[in-house]
Amino acid sequence: MDTDVLVVGAGPTGLALGIDLARRGVAALVVEQAGALFPGSRGKGIQPRTMEVFDDLGVLDAIRAAGGPYPVGMIWQDGRRAGEHRMFDPAEASEDSPYTGPWMVPQWRTQQILRARLEELGGKVAFGREVVGLTQDADGVRAEFASGEPVTARYAVAADGGRSTVRRLLGIGMTGETVDPNPTLVADVRISGLDRDNWHVFPPGGDGDGFLAICPLAGTEDFQLVARFPEGTTPDLSLEGIWKVVAARSHLAPQAVTQVRWASDFRPRAALADRFRSGRVFLAGDAAHVHSPAGGQGLNTSVQDAYNLGWKLGAVLTGGAPASLLDTYEEERRPIAADMLALSTSVHRGETRRGEATRQLGLGYRDSSLTQETRTAPTALRAGDRAPDGELDGVRLFDAFRGPHWTLVAVGTKAPALPEPVHGVSGAEQATYSKGLFLVRPDGYVGWAGDTGDGLRQYLGRAGL
Numbered sequence: 001m002d003t004d005v006l007v008v009g010a011g012p013t014g015l016a017l018g019i020d021l022a023r024r025g026v027a028a029l030v031v032e033q034a035g036a037l038f039p040g041s042r043g044k045g046i047q048p049r050t051m052e053v054f055d056d057l058g059v060l061d062a063i064r065a066a067g068g069p070y071p072v073g074m075i076w077q078d079g080r081r082a083g084e085h086r087m088f089d090p091a092e093a094s095e096d097s098p099y100t101g102p103w104m105v106p107q108w109r110t111q112q113i114l115r116a117r118l119e120e121l122g123g124k125v126a127f128g129r130e131v132v133g134l135t136q137d138a139d140g141v142r143a144e145f146a147s148g149e150p151v152t153a154r155y156a157v158a159a160d161g162g163r164s165t166v167r168r169l170l171g172i173g174m175t176g177e178t179v180d181p182n183p184t185l186v187a188d189v190r191i192s193g194l195d196r197d198n199w200h201v202f203p204p205g206g207d208g209d210g211f212l213a214i215c216p217l218a219g220t221e222d223f224q225l226v227a228r229f230p231e232g233t234t235p236d237l238s239l240e241g242i243w244k245v246v247a248a249r250s251h252l253a254p255q256a257v258t259q260v261r262w263a264s265d266f267r268p269r270a271a272l273a274d275r276f277r278s279g280r281v282f283l284a285g286d287a288a289h290v291h292s293p294a295g296g297q298g299l300n301t302s303v304q305d306a307y308n309l310g311w312k313l314g315a316v317l318t319g320g321a322p323a324s325l326l327d328t329y330e331e332e333r334r335p336i337a338a339d340m341l342a343l344s345t346s347v348h349r350g351e352t353r354r355g356e357a358t359r360q361l362g363l364g365y366r367d368s369s370l371t372q373e374t375r376t377a378p379t380a381l382r383a384g385d386r387a388p389d390g391e392l393d394g395v396r397l398f399d400a401f402r403g404p405h406w407t408l409v410a411v412g413t414k415a416p417a418l419p420e421p422v423h424g425v426s427g428a429e430q431a432t433y434s435k436g437l438f439l440v441r442p443d444g445y446v447g448w449a450g451d452t453g454d455g456l457r458q459y460l461g462r463a464g465l
């Protein structure tokens with residue numbers, strides 16, 4: 001085999017997976033059809049759970065430095081500021097959840113940061129490599145490219161976005177619906193004469209034209225312009241086309257827009273791949289689920305798909321875990337994606353506010369076959385839940401979890417002897433963890449919980465430990 005894992009697509013999913021595999025010493029190749037990384041801002045909201053994932057992947061400081069909080073919305077009417085609009089329900093940082101609101105970083109910048117981290121770990125992206133064919137047998141996968149030599153790998157991951165070629169080559173269908181038949185234009189623009197303290201919202205006027213919103217992109221001099229168009233029309237993505245929209249829907253002089261740096265249009269759909277796996281090939285990110293961007297879930301869910309799959313591929317390829325561990329990827333991620341689709345559609349239709357659910361901190365795997373709760377009287381934190389941050393005997397838990405290992409958290413009870421790859425942290429009873437033993441998976445979820453260490457060794461055997 002040329003490599004252990006072939007990752008198709010260098011979007012947020014492929015890059016995050018590349019990082020996770022590289023830090024586990026798994027040989028992986030990320031191939032990308034384009035000649036460079038994606039240049040647009042589209043997935044600009046990084047949710048608190050993804051901030052935690054980024055902390056573990058070693059990019060949090062760069063992500064923090066590159067972005068900023070979302071500005072407060074400002075509704076404009078007839079050229080006047082008509083009132084503020086709070087887009088997100090407020091949330092307070094706490095010891096167990098250090099990140100609160102979404103953090104704004106344009107997607108192109110996030111991808112640059114992920115790529116730099118991948119390269120720092122010795123990985124790389126092969127650009128100009130478009131996958132056009134894929135076959136597999138019991139031992140591996142063989143990918144054909146539009147140009148260049150084929151690549152063989154033990155596993156492949158389709159991280160090639162909503163129009164996934166790999167998904168089509170595998171014959172996996174998408175089931176879903178159109179969320180909004182009206183096309184939406186999204187563009188990164190330079191504008192003079194508009195302040196950067198607000199997300200400027202211009203509600204639809206009496207002329208029947210749709211809504212316009214212009215958001216300053218943190219860490220840049222650009223704004224993200226979003227405009228909804230009537231059904232059946234095709235938005236004009238040129239500078240002149242954007243001048244017309246700005247002239248018709250705002251008080252701004254059209255020429256205030258001086259540059260269009262990137263523009264695209266889309267019609268929101270909510271659809272889920274019928275399967276997330278076919279033999280040795282896995283679907284992740286937008287290749288597995290597409291939805292309205294309204295809830296700011298896509299990039300986040302995609303990165304978290306990669307985070308779920310990375311350690312399992314690593315455990316099977318280098319850690320001696322049984323191949324059946326990989327079955328839990330679809331088992332765990334498909335229900336999460338299905339719920340996320342419903343949430344995004346609901347936010348799009350104005351039925352749900354952006355708040356607790358969109359922050360993604362409550363997601364977990366309680367019903368997974370990989371989850372074992374053995375305590376006789378479980379407390380609020382159960383096996384399957386996200387392992388919260390906190391402090392135990394002077395050690396910050398997220399510091400203890402950071403890295404590709406498992407961690408046993410022993411709270412108010414003695415930890416049993418553990419195989420060497422499992423790290424340990426212990427301390428007196430505390431509020432979030434209460435009391436007990438909590439085995440935290442490499443992706444930061446409690447896999448197993450017990451009053452004593454009975455059954456812990458057998459559980460670890462499933463992960464090859």
Ligand SMILES: Cc1cc2nc3c(=O)[nH]c(=O)nc-3n(C[C@H](O)[C@H](O)[C@H](O)COP(=O)(O)OP(=O)(O)OC[C@H]3O[C@@H](n4cnc5c(N)ncnc54)[C@H](O)[C@@H]3O)c2cc1C
Nearest residue numbers: 009011012013033043045131161285286293297298299300
């Ligand atoms: C307007 C808008 C706003 C959004 N806002 C948010 C937000 O606030 N928060 C959020 O979480 N998400 C948001 N999203 C969604 C987010 O952009 C996507 O979910 C995210 O990009 C998915 O990442 P991905 O890596 O799975 O796919 P992509 O980013 O689509 O990357 C796929 C990559 O695969 C490459 N590729 C495709 N075919 C092949 C092939 N055959 N061979 C090799 N390479 C291939 C592509 O060139 C591309 O680089 C938004 C989306 C839009 C459109």
